Amino acid sequence: MPHLGQTIYVVIMLESIFFLTKFAEIYATTSGGPGLATTNLPYLIFLESFFQYDIGTASTIAIFAVILANIVAIFLVRFVAANLAEGAQA
C-alpha cells in the first residue's frame, strides 16, 4: 500500500477532475432533469448558452467551473512537478 499511495493519489485527483466535467452521460440520459436535479456545471453552461442564448452568463459559469477544477488541479500539478524533478535527479 505505501507504494501504491502515490498512484492512488493521482487517480483520485484525476477522477475528481474528470467527474467535474461529465457531460455526455447527462446529455444522453436525463438532460439535466427533472427540473435541474441532475444538472452539473458543464450541463448548466450548455443550457445557458445554447438554450437561453445567454453567452455572458454561460461564460461566467464557465469561469467558475474552471476555477473549481483548478483548485483540484493545483494539488495534482504540484505533485506531478515534484515527481518530474525527482525523476530528473535519479
Added chain:
Amino acid sequence: MRAPAVAARSAQDRSARRKLRRKLGMTVVGYVVALLFFFPILWMLLTAFKTETAAFTVPPRFWFHPTLASFGEALARGNYLHYALNSLASSLVSTGIGVLLAVPAAYAMAFYPTRATDGTLLWMISTKFIPAVGVLIPIFLIYKDLSLLDNIWGLILVYTAMNLPIMVWMIYSYFKEIPAEMHEAAQVDGANTAQVMARVVLPVAIPGLASTCLLAIILAWNEAFWSINLTNTTAATLPVFIAGFKTAEGLFWAKMSAASALAVAPILIFGWMAQRQLVRGLTFGAVT
C-alpha cells in the same frame, strides 16, 4: 519422535490448504470485480435485444425473448454508416496529425532537455485539467465565424488538440527509455538528426508509438462532448447518433442501447485485437 513429524506434516498440509483456499478466494473476488466492471456493457447488450416495453419493466428481467427489433429501428432511424464513417475519419486523421506533431516535440524534450523542458511538459498536461466546457463558448464562437461548425475538419482540429498533450507525454516517456548511448553512438557515426530519428529512435519506439496511437484513436472515437456541441448532422459522429435517440416522451432505452451497441462494437473489436499491444504499451510507459 514420530508424533512431531506427523504434527509438522499436518501443519504443513493445513497451511497449504489455507494457501489454496486463499488463492481460490482471490480468484472469486477477481471474477466478481471483473463482472462488476463489465456489467454496464453487458446490460447495454441485453437491453439492446429487448423490446421497448421489456426494457422498462421493474424489476428488470434477465431472461426474455431476444429480438432484433431495436436494432432494426435504430438502423432505420439514423444513417449509421454516415456517423460511423465520420467517427472513423475524425479519430484516424486526428491521431495521424497528432503523432506527426507529437514525435518531434517528444524527441526534442527527451534527447535535448533544457531548463524549460519540465515546465513545458507540465504546462502541456495541465491543459488537460481544465474542464472542456471552460473553452466551449470561445471555441464555439470562433468556429461559427470560421464556419467550422458541423465541419469534420473542425472536429479533427479539436480532437488533435485534445489528444496532443497525452500523446506527447506518452511518446516522451517511451523515448526516455531509449538509452542515451544508442542515440550518441548514432551521432558519433555521423548520422544527422533525421537519420538518428528514422534509423535508431523510431524503430525502437515503434511499440510505444503504436500503443499511443491506439489510445488516441479510442479517446477520439469515444469523445462525445465536442461532437455533440460542435456538430449537427454533416460531421456528426457516433455519440451524436446515440444521443439522437433521447426523446422527451416515449420509451427509448432499447433503441438507444441498440445504437450504443452498434457504436461501441467497432472500437471494442479493435480494442480486443490490439489488447496485447495496448497493455504492453501502457505498462512499458508507466515505469518512468
